[in-house]
Amino acid sequence: MRLHSLIESDGDTNQNPLQTHPKEDNSVAKKTDTRKTRLTLEQINRLRMLSDVKMTEYKKEIEQVKKQYAPPTEPAQ
Numbered sequence: 001m002r003l004h005s006l007i008e009s010d011g012d013t014n015q016n017p018l019q020t021h022p023k024e025d026n027s028v029a030k031k032t033d034t035r036k037t038r039l040t041l042e043q044i045n046r047l048r049m050l051s052d053v054k055m056t057e058y059k060k061e062i063e064q065v066k067k068q069y070a071p072p073t074e075p076a077q
Contacts, residue, residue: 029035039047 029037
């Protein structure tokens with residue numbers, strides 16, 4: 001689709017429709033669409049930070065579960 005518009009452009013070489021910014025691409029990917037999405041460094045960094053946050057939350061949750069299901073301590077006599 002974009003290639004077709006590039007080939008049949010009006011000779012306007014200032015704007016290349018294939019060089020659009022990923023944030024400007026609002027097209028919705030369909031099930032039959034085989035386009036490969038390209039992640040920017042900003043998106044990769046956000047995914048990494050999100051993964052780090054999820055891991056720390058998971059570790060805190062595991063510690064709470066361990067405390068909750070730990071065997072009871074013997075009372076001091």
